[in-house]
Structure formats: C-alpha cells, structure tokens
Amino acid sequence: DVKVTQSSRYLVKRTGEKVFLECVQDMDHENMFWYRQDPGLGLRLIYFSYDVKMKEKGDIPEGYSVSREKKERFSLILESASTNQTSMYLCASRFGTGRNSPLHFGNGTRLTVT
Amino acid sequence: GQQVMQIPQYQHVQEGEDFTTYCNSSTTLSNIQWYKQRPGGHPVFLIQLVKSGEVKKQKRLTFQFGEAKKNSSLHITATQTTDVGTYFCAGPYSSYKLIFGSGTRLLVRP
Structure with a gap:
C-alpha cells in the first residue's frame, strides 16, 4: 500500500x-x-511538483512556497503565516505523467494560525 | 478557468434510502475520478471513469459518466451508516492538475 505521511496532524502557529x-x-x-x-x-490546489526540483503553481499559491529536493519529500512553506491560512492541509502523490493516475492522500495537517 | 461544480452540498437521509450526488464540468473531461472522505479522515480514491456514457458499479455504488463527458453522478442504493462521509468528484485539466468539486456531505440517520 502507498503511504503518504505528513509530519504533523495538528499545528498551532502565531x-x-x-x-x-x-x-x-x-x-x-x-x-x-x-x-x-x-x-x-x-x-483547492496550492502547488504541485511533477518531479524532483520541479514545481508549478496551483490555483491559490499566494503566501506559500514549496520545496522538492528529493523525490520522496515535498515541503509546503508559509513564509509569514496569517490567520486566513488556518485550514486543513492535505498532501497527495501519484505515479508519473498520466492524468489517469489516482491521488494518494496523507492524513492531513490541521493548521491554526493565531 | 475550468470549474467542477458538485451538488448538493449536503444530503441527510434515513438509512435505507438512496442517495445521489452530481458533478458538472465547464469543459469536456478526459476522465473523472471519485473520492470518499470519512469524517476526520482523508480523501480515498474510489473509481475512475474514462469512456463516454460509462457506468461502473461497486456493490451498492453506481458511477456514471455522461455522454458528453462533462458530467458524472454517484448513486448509492439503500444507504448504510458506513456510507457517511463527503464524496468528491475530480477532473484533470492542463498537464498535471486535478480539480476537485466542492463535495457532497452525506449524513445517514440510523
């Protein structure tokens, strides 16, 4: 089974x-x-990466950046967290270039910005 | 830009009743995928439809892809409490992006 692991289930940031x-x-x-x-x-799609070091903006990239230095790891960065970024964040992965590949999701990180 | 609209937003049914959610795209889709998210969980892939007019079944769930490949539906026969969750459709656009509908949240009264 595919495993997609997100580092934190809950986060509270200022x-x-x-x-x-x-x-x-x-x-x-x-x-x-x-x-x-x-x-x-x-x-809503924030960013995606189709291969190592490759990234493209999704529909709502403002206030976010990403990093993909290794194939297995994809990091989302909030440069300066704001309260309107309080949300559930879901990471997903899939095989190759095929549009037909299903997404496999992680368990999500619920971020609260106070 | 491409949009995927999904209705209804909520559906509250008595256990044993049927349930249907509808998905409409502003453009023709090469395929459509359906996902289920249980309360507190993450979306899990259910099925993909590719062909015009395609119908697929998974036990009590029936998935249809419209002839014009712009709409799709998911029908659940005789709902059970285990069907509770949010059902999303998703369609591809541009090179790698997958656009999700807003989802239909199903609640089942036992």
Whole structure:
C-alpha cells in the first residue's frame, strides 16, 4: 500500500511565523501535490511538483512556497503565516505523467494560525 | 478557468434510502475520478471513469459518466451508516492538475 505521511496532524502557529509542512511518500511517485481544504470550498490546489526540483503553481499559491529536493519529500512553506491560512492541509502523490493516475492522500495537517 | 461544480452540498437521509450526488464540468473531461472522505479522515480514491456514457458499479455504488463527458453522478442504493462521509468528484485539466468539486456531505440517520 502507498503511504503518504505528513509530519504533523495538528499545528498551532502565531501570525508572522514561518511554517514548514512536510510530506513524505514511499512509493517512488513522480507527482506530489499540496491542497488546502476548507468547508464548502472542497480541495483547492496550492502547488504541485511533477518531479524532483520541479514545481508549478496551483490555483491559490499566494503566501506559500514549496520545496522538492528529493523525490520522496515535498515541503509546503508559509513564509509569514496569517490567520486566513488556518485550514486543513492535505498532501497527495501519484505515479508519473498520466492524468489517469489516482491521488494518494496523507492524513492531513490541521493548521491554526493565531 | 475550468470549474467542477458538485451538488448538493449536503444530503441527510434515513438509512435505507438512496442517495445521489452530481458533478458538472465547464469543459469536456478526459476522465473523472471519485473520492470518499470519512469524517476526520482523508480523501480515498474510489473509481475512475474514462469512456463516454460509462457506468461502473461497486456493490451498492453506481458511477456514471455522461455522454458528453462533462458530467458524472454517484448513486448509492439503500444507504448504510458506513456510507457517511463527503464524496468528491475530480477532473484533470492542463498537464498535471486535478480539480476537485466542492463535495457532497452525506449524513445517514440510523
């Protein structure tokens, strides 16, 4: 079974802090994604990476950056956390370039910014 | 840009009743995927539909892909409390992106 592991289940940070959310997958997947989930809005794509050191902006990249130095790890960085970034963050991965590949999600990190 | 609309937002049913959620895309999709998220959990892949007019079944769940490949539905026959959760459809656009609908939250009264 594919395992996607997010480093923290719950995080509480202060406004202005730099926040790192880590995600690791163990299936040698090329593609990795960061989504945020908010009630009534579904899952919105923040950033994705189609291979090591490659990244593209999703639909809501403002206030976020990412890093993918190794194939198995994809980090989401909040440069200066704000209260409107309080949300559930979900990491996902999948095989290759095929649009048909399903996503495998981690358990999520619930971030609260105070 | 491409949008994936999903209705209803919520559905509260009596156990044993049927349930349907609908998904509509603003553009033609090459395929559509469905995911289920249990309360407190993460989305889990259920199925993918690729062909125009395709119908697939998983026990009490029936998935359909429209003839124009712009809409899809998930129907659950005789709901059970284990069906509780949020159901998402998702369609690909551009090179690697997958757009999710806003989800339909299903609540089942025992």
